[in-house]
Amino acid sequence: MSSDRVTIRQIAEMSEVSVSTVSNVLNGRTLRMSAETLERVRGVISTLRYRPSSIARGLVTGRTATIGLVVAEIETALFFSAVGALETAARDAGYNLIVCHARGSRDEAEVVTVLRTKGVDGIIFIANSEAVDNTHLTDLPAAGILAVVINRRRPGPEFGRVTWNDRAGVAGAVEHLHALGHRRIAFLRGPRSRDSTRERVAGYRRGLKKVGLPYQDDYVRLADYTAEVLAWERATSELLDLDPAPTAVIASDDSVAAVVIRTAQRRGLSVPGDLAVVGIDDQMFAPLLNPPLTTIRLPVKEAAERALKMLVDAIAGQSMREVRLDTELVVRDSSSPEPRTTVS
């Protein structure tokens, strides 16, 4: 098998130096070393294509150049763009990622245990903003494991945290629709179990207030993106059955928005003519819909990059921080023209 693995000792012998010298060149402690020796050792290393074992190195240094990534919903588009961004950023910083999918707190606790035995240098948690139990995280700092959370409540001050401003995002969407002439703007909210839902509803109210529109309970309905499509259709229909019906709706995410568009179109309505639709996420398919979807882009990639940087900096000794990112309204056709029915 791997019996022919090259070791540092072989390099030392072939270079006719000691292992510590080889170790020194490996780790850049090469300042006051005879150029000739350096040259020779490097030569042997490259001809033998020698790569030091991270395992052995990890055992002695206690560092593995590996970061654990604990993801709440790995199959969600949103999370995946985060994983991609994180992987790229990690590798640029010289780290690898052990990716784990945790479905709940219990699972998460297990995953964390495994990650600890594997000696990761730090852990990044990326959550679905579900209110999760954090107790299994609180002893991480004491164990010398650095951690940063994305889109999740901070388990303690020793943790880094990156979030985005859901509230301002939705408020901005309301303003956008109002500026387009809409006066009856509905909001399809996500499940209450998510922190983001509260934030977004608050943003919706704030937006209405800011533009001087009244809040109407009727115009806020549940369209749980973790649930059935049928329920989204029903919620949309209920909204459109209202008198007066809304001329615009902000959906709990892009998937729901797609279904809102479809439901409206099936009723013979034009989007955005009769109904403007705004989504949340800016998923990959948003620009492909008919009409292309206006949506609140969540800065997931940027969050991932910031989280990784924060963690790497913390490994280097800096202290953790808290960062809040802005969302961005991506305006496409599903909201652009003025509503037809404004002057009803």
Next chain:
Amino acid sequence: MSSDRVTIRQIAEMSEVSVSTVSNVLNGRTLRMSAETLERVRGVISTLRYRPSSIARGLVTGRTATIGLVVAEIETALFFSAVGALETAARDAGYNLIVCHARGSRDEAEVVTVLRTKGVDGIIFIANSEAVDNTHLTDLPAAGILAVVINRRRPGPEFGRVTWNDRAGVAGAVEHLHALGHRRIAFLRGPRSRDSTRERVAGYRRGLKKVGLPYQDDYVRLADYTAEVLAWERATSELLDLDPAPTAVIASDDSVAAVVIRTAQRRGLSVPGDLAVVGIDDQMFAPLLNPPLTTIRLPVKEAAERALKMLVDAIAGQSMREVRLDTELVVRDSSSPEPRTTVS
């Protein structure tokens, strides 16, 4: 920091046994051990919440219970359903995944090197079916690293391989459309750089042949899903400008299919009334489109699970195999009714 890490020695001392005894209970070599001793050791382990270091263990056993995953296009919908499935399957089998994104052969070679230094027990490559250079993989078996490739040419007989039958998938879609009454079926193909494109075009021809329809060059156009949306619209328009125009089109993937639907609708055509549309992938948004998209589902998850099992079995000593999975046509509204214009 982690100065308080519990070691096997401490467990041994507190249990008043030797380290090897502790090691034995850790590794289940507990058959002929006094029940009382076993009990005592276990007690100490759990009260001290001791977890053996995988690093140290890995150094001596040569195994790390870690599998490397090399993904070609991590941000693609297709790939991340694979990563999710792989992670779940891996953890069930007691493994963790180091996920790496390789953008090209060169990058891939680097990633493989890193993975080797990290001592992964095996590597899974999941490719975009791009014709990639495999030379950096061929020495893996010699180094004792097991590997299986998904959706990619087999680098050698020592590699496991899981693929799916693109050809049959597209042929089946043609038959489906023909059964619906369509006689003019177009195919929007992907880029030639992908192996899958060749397979799919072959499947298209085979399907036509099987149902007794002529192959027309005009009806096959490029709509590169890795390129611009505008180009997809143009390709669709060109198809619809043809006389006679096709009554059905199979798109190179679901994203392209979404744009085909939109382009047709913007020209005042009804889908599926005037034009039936079939996608490839069965991405998450396919059922949300208007109309819901008929599509060729690629068995990505299943492939992931098979690949993982193959790798784990290989680690356990079994030999590698080659598995070819079937695609599945998921029929939704974008193709269901009979074409209006059949009897033109």
Next chain:
DNA sequence: CTGAAAGCGCTAACAG
């Protein structure tokens, strides 16, 4: 500036 030697935490012979 280089070499010898002591571990990192664990497993696996090999004795007892």
Next chain:
DNA sequence: CTGTTAGCGCTTTCAG
């Protein structure tokens, strides 16, 4: 059935 011991491959004092 349990204890001793020799490493796994590397880093890192500490002498020379």
